[in-house]
Amino acid sequence: xxxKRVIFSLYVDVPEKEHYGPSxxxxxxxxxxxxxxxxxxxxxxxxIETKQKYCxxxxxxxxxxxxxxxxxxxxxxxxxxxxxxxxxxxxxxxxIHLLYQLSKEYDEIxxxxxxxxxxxxxxFFKHWNLSKGICVYNNNAMINKKNKPMDKxxxxxxxxxxxxxxxxxxxxxxxxxxxxxxxxxxxxxINKEHLNKLDxxxxxxxxxxxxxxxxxxxxxxxxxxxxxxMFRYDNETIFSFKIESNKxxxxxxxxxxxxxxxxxFFIPKDTKxxxxxxxxxxTVWRYYEKHNL
Numbered sequence: 001x002x003x004k005r006v007i008f009s010l011y012v013d014v015p016e017k018e019h020y021g022p023s024x025x026x027x028x029x030x031x032x033x034x035x036x037x038x039x040x041x042x043x044x045x046x047x048i049e050t051k052q053k054y055c056x057x058x059x060x061x062x063x064x065x066x067x068x069x070x071x072x073x074x075x076x077x078x079x080x081x082x083x084x085x086x087x088x089x090x091x092x093x094x095x096i097h098l099l100y101q102l103s104k105e106y107d108e109i110x111x112x113x114x115x116x117x118x119x120x121x122x123x124f125f126k127h128w129n130l131s132k133g134i135c136v137y138n139n140n141a142m143i144n145k146k147n148k149p150m151d152k153x154x155x156x157x158x159x160x161x162x163x164x165x166x167x168x169x170x171x172x173x174x175x176x177x178x179x180x181x182x183x184x185x186x187x188x189x190i191n192k193e194h195l196n197k198l199d200x201x202x203x204x205x206x207x208x209x210x211x212x213x214x215x216x217x218x219x220x221x222x223x224x225x226x227x228x229x230m231f232r233y234d235n236e237t238i239f240s241f242k243i244e245s246n247k248x249x250x251x252x253x254x255x256x257x258x259x260x261x262x263x264x265f266f267i268p269k270d271t272k273x274x275x276x277x278x279x280x281x282x283t284v285w286r287y288y289e290k291h292n293l
Contacts, residue, residue: 004106040279050117050118115279119273124273130189167237261275267283
């Protein structure tokens with residue numbers, strides 16, 4: 001049987017005020033969001049070209065989704081039910097929605113955030129056996145890195161700590177084992193079987209209602225206010241919650257296949273995909289050209 005495979009990405013220009021929502025973290029700023037918007041605009045063409053070239057080299061179709069009628073309909077429906085969601089949160093729910101849409105036609109799917117750049121000619125699908133589980137990266141090492149007491153942790157609403165404690169609270173509230181991993185959905189390799197088992201949008205209204213209750217009330221005084229203030233409606237929180245509650249198999253992407261380019265000043269050799277968190281695309285382009293890609 002020949003597997004039908006596809007790689008896709010998503011670009012929607014999110015207004016800077018729609019990136020974080022209410023946040024008490026000093027680094028969740030309009031200025032930071034504006035830097036991201038401008039970097040995407042400045043490097044728009046090359047971000048597409050590099051993904052298309054990778055797909056051409058491994059003989060897999062590439063699809064870029066943008067701000068079109070399909071997205072507008074999804075956004076309208078979601079805001080009708082959940083008017084408190086930010087534009088950033090909606091877009092990240094949309095990419096999960098697109099996984100399910102594409103699974104109607106394709107057996108295996110690789111999703112790349114717009115700032116995730118392939119810097120290899122090695123096929124992701126030949127290297128990773130997606131029948132063994134969802135391929136994602138975990139940011140567990142970034143949870144409360146300074147080992148502060150819980151009542152002293154003040155991180156951003158999109159931080160690994162926020163997602164970890166939020167997913168933990170959701171699991172406890174539903175009588176599940178609270179152990180969870182901080183999932184990064186910037187790169188996702190998945191097949192139909194594991195998408196169906198994940199059931200991301202199953203009982204979605206109940207999931208969002210639970211998140212709202214935890215955000216407003218906490219959970220039996222277990223979490224101090226500074227932790228509850230970090231809770232939002234993050235796709236990665238739900239992804240982790242669903243993996244644990246639905247017992248979905250996972251394969252952890254290593255640093256080669258999901259290099260988390262954030263505070264470093266270089267890209268290690270043998271890197272396969274660079275997730276450009278810091279938006280330093282010029283460094284990625286120098287690496288790209290040096291390796292004759």
